[in-house]
Amino acid sequence: MKKQTAEIGTRGVDRRAVLKGMGGLGLAAAGAGIFGMPKGASAAESLNYMCWEGYNAPSILDPFQKQKDVSISVDLITDSAGGFAKLAAGASKDFDLVSSDSPWIARMGPAGICRYIDDKDFADQYAEFYPQFRAPFTPLQFEGKATGLPTRWGWVGPTVNTKFDKLETWSSYAPVFDAAYKDKICLLDWGDWPIMPLALYAGVNPYVALDQAALDEVRKVLRAAFKNTRAIVADLAIAQKGLIDGSFRALIGGGTYATSSLRMKGHDYIQSIVPEPKNGLKQGIIWMEATGLIENGRDSKVAADFLKYIVSPDVAKQLSITEATCNLVPNQKAEALFSDAEKKALQMDYMWEAWDKSQFHTVAPNIDDMLAIWQEELAAR
Amino acid sequence: MRTDSKRWGDPILVATVAPLAIVMLLFFIIPLVMTVILSFQTTQFYRLSWTWDLKVWTEVFSKPHYWTIMARTVAMALVCVVVCVLIAFPAAYALATRLRAYNAQIQILIIFAFLTDAVLKTFGWILVLDKSGVANWLLAHLGLGPEALNLLFTPTGTMIGMVYGLVVYPMFTIYLSLARIDRDLVLAAYDSGASRLRAFFEVTLPLARPGLYCGAVLVFVLSLGAFLEPKVLGGGTSPLASELIRQSFETRVNWPLGAALTLVLIVIGALSLALAAVVLMRGNRGRTVQ
Numbered sequence: 111m112k113k114q115t116a117e118i119g120t121r122g123v124d125r126r127a128v129l130k131g132m133g134g135l136g137l138a139a140a141g142a143g144i145f146g147m148p149k150g151a152s153a154a155e156s157l158n159y160m161c162w163e164g165y166n167a168p169s170i171l172d173p174f175q176k177q178k179d180v181s182i183s184v185d186l187i188t189d190s191a192g193g194f195a196k197l198a199a200g201a202s203k204d205f206d207l208v209s210s211d212s213p214w215i216a217r218m219g220p221a222g223i224c225r226y227i228d229d230k231d232f233a234d235q236y237a238e239f240y241p242q243f244r245a246p247f248t249p250l251q252f253e254g255k256a257t258g259l260p261t262r263w264g265w266v267g268p269t270v271n272t273k274f275d276k277l278e279t280w281s282s283y284a285p286v287f288d289a290a291y292k293d294k295i296c297l298l299d300w301g302d303w304p305i306m307p308l309a310l311y312a313g314v315n316p317y318v319a320l321d322q323a324a325l326d327e328v329r330k331v332l333r334a335a336f337k338n339t340r341a342i343v344a345d346l347a348i349a350q351k352g353l354i355d356g357s358f359r360a361l362i363g364g365g366t367y368a369t370s371s372l373r374m375k376g377h378d379y380i381q382s383i384v385p386e387p388k389n390g391l392k393q394g395i396i397w398m399e400a401t402g403l404i405e406n407g408r409d410s411k412v413a414a415d416f417l418k419y420i421v422s423p424d425v426a427k428q429l430s431i432t433e434a435t436c437n438l439v440p441n442q443k444a445e446a447l448f449s450d451a452e453k454k455a456l457q458m459d460y461m462w463e464a465w466d467k468s469q470f471h472t473v474a475p476n477i478d479d480m481l482a483i484w485q486e487e488l489a490a491r
Numbered sequence: 492m493r494t495d496s497k498r499w500g501d502p503i504l505v506a507t508v509a510p511l512a513i514v515m516l517l518f519f520i521i522p523l524v525m526t527v528i529l530s531f532q533t534t535q536f537y538r539l540s541w542t543w544d545l546k547v548w549t550e551v552f553s554k555p556h557y558w559t560i561m562a563r564t565v566a567m568a569l570v571c572v573v574v575c576v577l578i579a580f581p582a583a584y585a586l587a588t589r590l591r592a593y594n595a596q597i598q599i600l601i602i603f604a605f606l607t608d609a610v611l612k613t614f615g616w617i618l619v620l621d622k623s624g625v626a627n628w629l630l631a632h633l634g635l636g637p638e639a640l641n642l643l644f645t646p647t648g649t650m651i652g653m654v655y656g657l658v659v660y661p662m663f664t665i666y667l668s669l670a671r672i673d674r675d676l677v678l679a680a681y682d683s684g685a686s687r688l689r690a691f692f693e694v695t696l697p698l699a700r701p702g703l704y705c706g707a708v709l710v711f712v713l714s715l716g717a718f719l720e721p722k723v724l725g726g727g728t729s730p731l732a733s734e735l736i737r738q739s740f741e742t743r744v745n746w747p748l749g750a751a752l753t754l755v756l757i758v759i760g761a762l763s764l765a766l767a768a769v770v771l772m773r774g775n776r777g778r779t780v781q
Contacts, residue, residue, distance in 0.1 A: 191537060191744045198538045221538070299727065301742045341644040342727025348617060357622050481743050488730050489556035 153181035155412050160185045160193055161209035162399065164432035165261075165420070174419050180412050190214045191301065197223045197404070205404045206413040209261060209420070213473040215400040216250050219257030224402035226255040231414070235259060235421050242465065243440035249470050250400055258402030259421050262429060262437040264366030265464040266307055266395040266471070267384040274356050282385045283311040283393065286362060287334050296358040297335065299344040304363025305480050306395055306471070308335055313389040317469065320476040328480055332487045335362075342488070346435075353380060365397070366457065370436035373455035381457065384467040394468030399437075423447060430456070523757075529750035537744045547747040551755060557735065561759060564732040567646070568714035571653045575710045576703065578654065579661035583702075584695075586662075587669035605659045613719045616652050617643060620724065644726025652720035657713055661706025668702025669695070704771065708764060715760050732756045 153175065159165070159182050166184040175182055187193035190211040197205065202223045208215065218224035229236065229245040236245045243260050250256050268280040275285075285291045286308070297304045302316075305328070309316040312331035314324045336342075340358065343349050350372055352358035361368050369382040384394030401420055403413050419425055426439040427447040438456055448456070457464075474480065499505070533542045551557055586594055604612075619625045620643040630639040642648045672695060680690040718733040725731075736756070740749035 189741045192741045195537055195744045195746070217537075221536075297727070336727075340726065343644075344722060348614075348723065351617075351621075355621075355623055478743055478745070481738070485735065485738060486554070486556040488727060489559045489735075491728065491730075 154179040155410075156181040156183065157206045157410070157413055157416060158183050158185065158204055159207045159209075159416075160187055160197070160205050160404075161207070161401075162187060163434055164429060165209045165401075167428065167432060170420070170425055170428050174416060178412055178415060182416075189301070194218065194223075202404050203406050206406060206408065206410050207401060207416060208258075208404055209399060209401040211471075212249055212260065212398040212400040213471060215258045215402045216252065217473060218402055218404075219255060220252045222405060224257045225405040225409070226252075226257055227259070227403065227414075227417075229256055232259060232418065235418055238421075238423065238443045239440045240442045249398065249472065258400040259417060260440045261399050261401050261420060261426075262439055263396060263398040264370070264437050265382065265384055265461075265468050266303060266363065266365035266367075266397055267382050267393070267464070267468075269353065269361040269364050269368050269380065269382045271353050271356060271359065272379045272381055275359055277381060277383055280360060280383055280385065282388065283307060283362070285360065286311075287338055289338070291359055292338050293340040294357075294359040295335070295339045296349050296352055296361050297339050297342045298346075298349055298361055298363040298368065299342045300363055302474065302477055302480065303365075303397075304342075305332065305484055306474070307363065307393065308332060309480070310391050310393050310395075311385075311388065313391065315391055316474045316476070316480065317472055318475065320479070325476065325479055325483065329483045329487065332484060333490075336487055336491050365395070366437060367397070367435055370456050371434065373457070374431065374436045374452070378454065383460070384464045387467065392467055392469045394464055395471050396465060396468045397471045398440075526750045526753055530747055530754055532747045534745050534747060539746055547745075547751045550748065551751050557752065557755070560730055560735050561732055561755060563729065564715060564717075564756070565759060565763065567650065567653070567717070567729065567731060568711050570650060571657060571714040571717075572707050572710045574650070574654050575658045575661050576665075576707055578658050579665055579706060580699075580703070583662050583665035583669055586666050587672075601659055601662065609656060609719060612656065613652050613723045616648070616655070616724055620648050620651065643724065644728055646725065646729040649717075649721045649725040649729045649731075652724040653714055653717050656720065657710045660709040660713070661703065664702040664706035664709070665699055666702070668699040672698045708767070711763065711767075712760060715756060 155178070157180055161184060163186055166186060171182050171184070174180070185205070187196075187210060191214065193208065193210050194214045194217065197208065197218070198221060208218070208224065215224065219226050232245070236243075236247075239260075245256070246254070247256060247260065250258055250260065268283065270277060270280050279285060286295055306316050308331045309328045312327045314320065314327050314331075316328070320328070341348075341352070346364070346368060349358065349361050349364065349368060353361055353368075354372070354377060365382045369380055372380045387393060401417055403410075403417060420429065421439075421441055423441050423444040424447070426441040426444040430437055430439045430444070430448075431452060436456060438458070438461060445453075445458070448458070453459070529539075530547055531543050531545070533540045533544060533546050586597060590597060617624070620640070621627075622638045622641065622643070624643070626640050626642070627638050631637050642651065676698070677690055677694050680694045681687075685693060716733050717731055718737070721729050721731045722734055732752070733756075736749050736752045739745050739752055
């Protein structure tokens with residue numbers, strides 16, 4: 111799963127690797143002195159944190175750093191799969207914590223990248239969550255053991271500008287294939303995000319193992335969608351601009367991740383909904399981010415404390431509303447901290463209806479086949 | 492008279508060459524070798540598996556869509572070269588001849604535009620090319636009707652972005668060639684009865700060839716790696732090789748496939764340049780014989 115709000119501009123710069131290399135040459139200390147970089151160099155402990163943007167906000171990290179006398183170094187990820195691959199390739203020994211999309215966090219337990227947590231140690235945190243997220247929380251479990259805690263969530267469904275379209279029009283993905291909407295649809299190029307809802311519309315459940323016939327159906331539906339699509343864009347700002355000015359009538363594959371920040375800025379006519387079930391398949395998808403403790407041999411207590419901290423009500427509220435995106439959080443106690451305008455922007459009045467009409471996003475067994483089909487159809491477009 | 496030693500054992504020569512050689516070894520040769528090695532591995536459950544087999548190469552050579560995108564990349568690069576040269580040559584000619592008085596100021600302006608962040612420039616084009624953008628606003632005011640242009644999220648949009656980003660290279664290389672031309676040679680051609688056009692084709696253009704070739708090669712090589720423009724301005728209508736490689740590495744987490752496609756692109760680029768060099772050498776030889 112992929113969200114690219116920060117992709118351009120951060121690509122290819124691995125600060126950790128650069129510093130490591132400098133350290134090897136004995137230059138890191140000199141460099142730090144010259145550029146005044148490691149602010150927390152005198153802190154008692156340090157944490158290395160791989161996360162999405164938003165989790166690194168100073169308003170979130172600074173209080174914890176002061177309170178625990180700890181220095182947190184952040185490595186922003188731009189792609190969940192890429193973050194997983196980096197950790198799996200050996201970087202895990204350099205990190206203490208990771209915040210990423212839940213399917214990838216869930217995989218990190220059995221892959222030996224993250225350590226399992228004991229739900230009892232986090233009983234107080236679970237008690238503050240909405241019932242849907244309380245222990246045992248199966249989406250993050252493997253053989254009864256949990257990897258990390260949920261931190262943010264939302265749903266994937268059509269994002270619509272209600273100035274141009276009625277919401278009812280998008281109670282199905284049918285307009286994506288309707289000639290009346292030719293060159294008015296935008297697919298978000300976020301890895302598997304746009305593929306899954308279109309597969310569901312085609313009557314294929316992408317979260318189970320697929321045979322060739324099912325993959326052929328996925329190919330057909332992608333081909334048909336591409337025919338009608340004006341643009342496939344990865345940048346959220348471009349997609350949002352088109353949606354506001356009406357050049358895109360709907361964004362497919364973004365859902366609340368593409369909506370809430372616009373609504374927070376006053377564009378409350380932009381909404382993300384979940385289509386009605388079709389062919390016995392729920393058409394919505396619940397995405398979730400989670401934070402896990404990395405298995406690096408240190409078994410850091412302060413890392414576990416950070417995990418409790420990041421899901422606490424006050425921090426959850428801050429994590430919910432960031433500069434780039436706004437998302438729901440699993441902490442029920444945090445709900446009281448939101449103003450009515452913020453609740454409206456986050457579509458809180460609709461969230462449980464969306465939940466009921468959706469299935470949980472996991473790593474699909476045939477995801478590589480589907481991504482290959484996406485590439486092939488894109489090339490033939 | 493002292494003759495400079497050119498033996499490889501010469502310590503001064505070694506000391507001079509060593510820094511560049513080390514940099515090239517560390518940051519080009521070794522990564523390239525690692526890329527080759529990587530392309531013979533496989534991935535399982537998003538983790539690299541050291542298996543030494545040809546699975547990835549078999550996929551590369553059996554799936555036509557990879558080659559469709561590679562061919563499109565080369566075609567776009569060639570078109571970009573032609574358009575850039577066609578725009579750059581008259582501009583460089585004007586700079587070297589008619590606009591000499593404002594030469595420094597114009598060059599500074601061009602350099603400013605060149606040094607502006609590529610992301611900023613590419614996203615800026617959205618405001619120009621969008622249906623409700625500046626270009627359509629101007630055309631509507633000229634009486635051409637609303638939304639006369641539909642260039643955003645098209646291959647043409649990609650090409651506009653590529654040309655805008657790269658045209659400065661041939662502009663400067665051609666300018667440097669033109670600026671070195673001895674004006675007396677052109678005057679001699681006029682004295683011999685040549686028209687302006689003939690003098691241009693017989694004297695100026697041949698003498699500007701080194702800068703022209705150099706600019707064309709730069710544009711071609713950089714076009715092969717164009718990433719931002721197809722992604723931002725193309726809107727998925729003209730996916731090029733760099734996006735294919737990014738998808739393989741990042742979205743599919745298939746590093747061996749990404750490595751293999753990278754090598755394919757490098758080979759295509761090298762072969763294209765070698766072919767161009769052969770053609771040009773033959774052309775030069777032909778002219779020398781005449």
